[in-house]
Amino acid sequence: MDVTALLDGxxxxxxxxxxAPLNHQLVLAGAGSGKTRVLxxxxxxxxxxxxxxxxxILAVTFTNKAAKEMRQRIEDLTGISPRHLWxxxxxxxxxxxxxxxxxxxxxxxxxxxxxxDDQLRLIKRIVRAMNIDEKEFQPKQAQHYINSQKDxxxxxxxxxxxxxxxxxxxxxxxxxxxxxxxxxxxxDFAELLLRAHELWLNQPExxxxxxxxxxxxxxxxxxxxxxxxxxxxxxxxGKVIPMMAVGDDDQSIYGWRGAKIENILQFSKxxxxxxxxxxxxxxxxxxxxxxxxNAVIDNNPSRLGKKLWxxxxxxxxxxxxxxxxxxxxxxxxxxxxxxxxxxxxxxRYENIAIxxxxxxxxxxxxxAFIRAALPYRIYGGQRFFDRLEIKNAMAYLRLxxxxxxxxxxxxxxxxxxxxxxxxxxxxxxxxxxxxGSSLWQALMQGIEHKLLTPRALTSLSGFANLIAQMETTCSxxxxxxxxxxxxxxxxxxxxxxxxxxxxxxxxxxxLDELVTAARSFNMDEAIExxxxxxxxxxxxxxxxxxxxxxxxxxxxGDTQADEFADSVQMMTLHSAKGLEFPLVFLAGVEEGLFxxxxxxxxxERLEEERRLCYVGITRAMERLVISYAExxxxxxxxxxxxxxxxxxxxxxxxxxxxxxxxxxxxxxSNFFGTSAAKEATGMNIGQRVWHAKFGEGVILDMEGxxxxxxxxxxxxxxxxxxxxxxxxKLTAME
DNA sequence: GTTAAGGCATTTTTT
DNA sequence: ATGCCTTAAC
Numbered sequence: 239m240d241v242t243a244l245l246d247g248x249x250x251x252x253x254x255x256x257x258a259p260l261n262h263q264l265v266l267a268g269a270g271s272g273k274t275r276v277l278x279x280x281x282x283x284x285x286x287x288x289x290x291x292x293x294x295i296l297a298v299t300f301t302n303k304a305a306k307e308m309r310q311r312i313e314d315l316t317g318i319s320p321r322h323l324w325x326x327x328x329x330x331x332x333x334x335x336x337x338x339x340x341x342x343x344x345x346x347x348x349x350x351x352x353x354x355d356d357q358l359r360l361i362k363r364i365v366r367a368m369n370i371d372e373k374e375f376q377p378k379q380a381q382h383y384i385n386s387q388k389d390x391x392x393x394x395x396x397x398x399x400x401x402x403x404x405x406x407x408x409x410x411x412x413x414x415x416x417x418x419x420x421x422x423x424x425x426d427f428a429e430l431l432l433r434a435h436e437l438w439l440n441q442p443e444x445x446x447x448x449x450x451x452x453x454x455x456x457x458x459x460x461x462x463x464x465x466x467x468x469x470x471x472x473x474x475x476g477k478v479i480p481m482m483a484v485g486d487d488d489q490s491i492y493g494w495r496g497a498k499i500e501n502i503l504q505f506s507k508x509x510x511x512x513x514x515x516x517x518x519x520x521x522x523x524x525x526x527x528x529x530x531x532n533a534v535i536d537n538n539p540s541r542l543g544k545k546l547w548x549x550x551x552x553x554x555x556x557x558x559x560x561x562x563x564x565x566x567x568x569x570x571x572x573x574x575x576x577x578x579x580x581x582x583x584x585x586r587y588e589n590i591a592i593x594x595x596x597x598x599x600x601x602x603x604x605x606a607f608i609r610a611a612l613p614y615r616i617y618g619g620q621r622f623f624d625r626l627e628i629k630n631a632m633a634y635l636r637l638x639x640x641x642x643x644x645x646x647x648x649x650x651x652x653x654x655x656x657x658x659x660x661x662x663x664x665x666x667x668x669x670x671x672x673x674g675s676s677l678w679q680a681l682m683q684g685i686e687h688k689l690l691t692p693r694a695l696t697s698l699s700g701f702a703n704l705i706a707q708m709e710t711t712c713s714x715x716x717x718x719x720x721x722x723x724x725x726x727x728x729x730x731x732x733x734x735x736x737x738x739x740x741x742x743x744x745x746x747x748x749l750d751e752l753v754t755a756a757r758s759f760n761m762d763e764a765i766e767x768x769x770x771x772x773x774x775x776x777x778x779x780x781x782x783x784x785x786x787x788x789x790x791x792x793x794x795g796d797t798q799a800d801e802f803a804d805s806v807q808m809m810t811l812h813s814a815k816g817l818e819f820p821l822v823f824l825a826g827v828e829e830g831l832f833x834x835x836x837x838x839x840x841x842e843r844l845e846e847e848r849r850l851c852y853v854g855i856t857r858a859m860e861r862l863v864i865s866y867a868e869x870x871x872x873x874x875x876x877x878x879x880x881x882x883x884x885x886x887x888x889x890x891x892x893x894x895x896x897x898x899x900x901x902x903x904x905x906x907s908n909f910f911g912t913s914a915a916k917e918a919t920g921m922n923i924g925q926r927v928w929h930a931k932f933g934e935g936v937i938l939d940m941e942g943x944x945x946x947x948x949x950x951x952x953x954x955x956x957x958x959x960x961x962x963x964x965x966x967k968l969t970a971m972e
Numbered sequence: 973g974t975t976a977a978g979g980c981a982t983t984t985t986t987t
Numbered sequence: 988a989t990g991c992c993t994t995a996a997c
Contacts, residue, residue: 301986329987353987427987494984596983601988618985652973659973693973792987812984834983850984873982874988975997982989 244283248275255482255515256280260288260454262512263482264505268546269531269856270522270818273484277456278311280482285318290453292322298471299327300459302793304816308458324452328467329427330792332434336425337780337788342441343433346423348640348784351791355624356645357381357426363648364414367667375407383408384415388428389464389496391435422644422676431466438473445473452479460485460505464496472508481509487542488535491812491850493842502542520546520856522818524553527862530888531855537887538845539922546856555894558885559865564599564826567867568606571823574863575612575806578821587613591807591819593854595832598872599825600808613805618813623790627734627745628752632790634724638709639783642676651701654733658701662694704728717782718757725749759786811854822858824851828866828879839952841936851884863896919949919963920970927951927968932959934971 245253252272255265256279267273281297284290299305305327309320324331333351336343352360361384362377387397394413399405419425425433438445455475457463460483463471475481483505490499498504506512520528528548535541561567575590592603600616607614622628630653633646640646652658669689670680684690685699708727712720725731734745759782780788807819811832826832833847855862866881921927925937927949935953940963949961949968961968 327987333987351987354985430987492985495986598982621986655974657973661973810984812986831983836983846984871988973997975995977995979993980991982991 241287244279244286248279249519251515251517252276256283258513260480262480262509263515264502264512265482265484265515265517266542266544267484267486267517268520268544269486269489269853270520271517271546272521273517274308274311276517277458277484278308278315280456281312281323282316284454286316292318292320294451294453295323296452296454297323297325297456298331298458299325300462302327302330304458328470329430332430333788333792335434335437336430339437339441339444342444343437345425345433349423349425350636350640350643351430351788352424352426352645353791354381354427355629359648360418360645361411361415363667364411364418367671368411368414370407370411375404375411380408380411384412385428386496387412388432389466391432391466391469418644421674422642423640424643424645431470435466435470435473438470448474449476449478455479455481457481457483461487461490461499461502462492462497463501464498468498468501468504488544488849489815489853491815491846491853493846516544518544518546520548522859523548523856524550524860526553526555526892527855527858530556530892531852533889534848534855534884534887535852538848540845554861556888556892557861557863557896558893559863559896560881561865561867562869564602564867564870567825567865568602570865571603571825572606572610572612574823576610585820586804587806588804589820591809591814591817591857592823592825593809593811593814593857594825595811595834597810603808603825607806613803614808615803615805617807617809625748627730627748630730631721631725631728631749631752632787634708634728635721635783636787637705638712638724639787641678644677647677650728654729656701657697658694662690662698665690717759717786718753720783721756722753725753756786759789811850814857815853818857818859820860822854822862824854824862824864826866826870827864827882827885828870829882830877830879831870832882832884838938841938841952844938848884921949921968926971928971929953929966929968
């Protein structure tokens with residue numbers, strides 16, 4: 239193999255990373271610096287130059303989509319089938335391990351993955367069964383508590399809250415939840431990771447097997463790993479497997495979900511002597527856009543330090559539009575899109591993205607696009623397998639697969655209504671709890687010993703027969719026929735037909751779509767993905783139904799229609815990570831919305847919002863249009879917002895204000911900006927300060943210039959206040 | 973047991 | 988404005 243072919247077209251740091259010896263590596267890769275390229279070339283290098291077999295390489299990605307893309311690009315580059323590479327998300331890799339080693343992981347062979355919705359329902363049931371006050375100890379909070387503990391690697395038995403009644407109750411719920419899951423053979427997302435970690439710790443021979451097998455580990459989006467994910471990697475790598483971590487601290491936007499930027503620093507400590515490479519040359523954006531992004535992110539005090547540069551052209555200034563309200567904003571965007579299309583008639587709509595902070599913003603945009611007859615596609619929102627009707631159908635399938643799946647049983651025992659009410663179900667729950675059995679077992683027992691009213695008994699036997707009937711009919715027929723049969727015989731069609739409005743129609747179409755999804759579900763591919771080399775085969779043969787259920791839980795199922803139609807892409811800033819577009823609109827860049835008011839008073843969360851802004855700006859390749867509305871209707875309420883502080887953080891020289899129809903060539907006045915205020919006060923955002931009356935605090939924002947400079951300070955005890963710098967007499971600390 | 977009317981909260985999201 | 992969930996009436 240010709241070495242140069244793999245290094246051609248790479249810049250020096252990229253080459254350093256790709257052609258490095260087999261040691262630990264930490265690659266800090268800025269936005270648009272060719273990160274994926276380096277990963278793909280590195281894997282190709284390992285296979286072709288270092289002669290590692292595909293089966294000895296493990297690559298972890300953030301999403302299934304990213305995994306798929308990486309496979310494709312490796313195949314395109316090398317011509318080698320990436321089939322034997324272990325590429326996947328932490329969750330899918332953990333899932334694969336647990337399917338293979340279910341016994342060592344102390345799981346039933348047919349364990350099932352439950353999603354967060356099922357998890358919440360289960361927790362709700364537990365909280366109620368324990369007679370815990372739902373107001374004080376909300377199931378949602380309990381869910382969050384449980385997941386965060388699991389993300390930290392802690393089980394209920396590991397936690398000892400002392401005099402904290404709230405935490406004590408949470409731990410109690412956690413423990414009961416663990417038991418319920420174990421009994422029903424249910425595994426939630428966090429549990430996949432936790433079990434996989436425990437598998438390493440408790441089963442040294444399993445760990446040894448994989449330490450023998452893997453010769454190199456690569457981790458993408460390392461800044462978004464949480465504690466348990468990193469722990470899993472660290473144990474696996476041990477002292478024997480070299481690992482390459484690729485990430486960007488400036489693009490860490492999932493802290494609210496347990497992601498730890500600190501893992502980057504920790505990596506350098508844990509794997510001392512790791513080669514560090516910084517990829518700082520940006521190949522994506524014009525220098526105006528890049529400079530603006532740099533200026534914004536520069537306001538974050540806690541950064542590892544990295545400065546993106548480009549030798550590209552300055553390009554157009556960033557356009558800034560002040561709208562009257564959200565309607566006007568949407569109209570303006572439509573007009574800009576039309577204009578762009580006229581000027582670039584050969585280019586496609588899919589080169590355009592509209593990014594916003596929260597999903598609620600998409601509606602107005604959608605309406606405007608419909609009115610303007612412009613093609614669009616909204617990403618995110620509810621996913622296919624999260625839809626009510628789909629979840630119901632899947633619950634029947636799950637119940638067929640595993641009678642002890644309490645979550646599934648609860649979901650459909652009375653959907654469609656078959657006269658099994660809350661009272662009857664509660665009776666079953668009590669019975670199940672006393673016996674330590676599943677709801678299904680309780681149901682059978684109830685029927686057998688006639689423990690219920692005759693009326694309830696009839697309904698219950700009807701339900702039990704229905705499920706048994708389904709299974710009989712479904713044995714031996716194709717997967718999509720099974721799905722079709724279940725949808726029809728369950729009565730779900732009639733049930734949803736009864737709903738009024740257009741919803742009924744959509745729901746039925748979705749159910750149809752589920753049959754289609756089952757038909758196109760490629761069984762061979764699913765098995766192939768699992769049959770990896772020297773793994774005992776019998777551990778991996780799943781029924782088509784079981785494989786389908788697993789996939790539906792783990793894969794977001796981007797089964798949206800017209801995926802390939804040329805359309806403007808609308809999505810949240812979060813889902814835009816990793817993507818790039820020639821033309822990007824950042825909509826709703828207002829205080830309260832972006833940064834979101836929920837994050838505005840906490841310096842750390844504010845930093846994350848700013849990183850989100852950085853991610854948004856750096857998505858743009860050629861043109862960036864930022865808009866904000868003076869007034870915006872949200873939740874049925876009219877709100878007046880000021881432009882986001884992030885706009886003020888972009889130096890005016892890179893911006894130009896835009897009016898509808900005509901462009902006014904007037905630079906933006908920077909009176910609300912931070913740049914001038916920084917000069918005048920000598921302070922910076924994030925600086926800790928002391929005030930004679932309010933005590934200690936942190937600077938969140940600043941505006942104005944000279945003597946008018948004002949500072950927003952979050953005081954440790956007195957909340958957040960705007961102070962005029964000239965009078966406040968703040969003392970810088972630290 | 974089923975259905976209809978009021979109360980309440982409402983970031984970001986993959987797995 | 989909307990959807991979800993609890994509560995009250997059939």
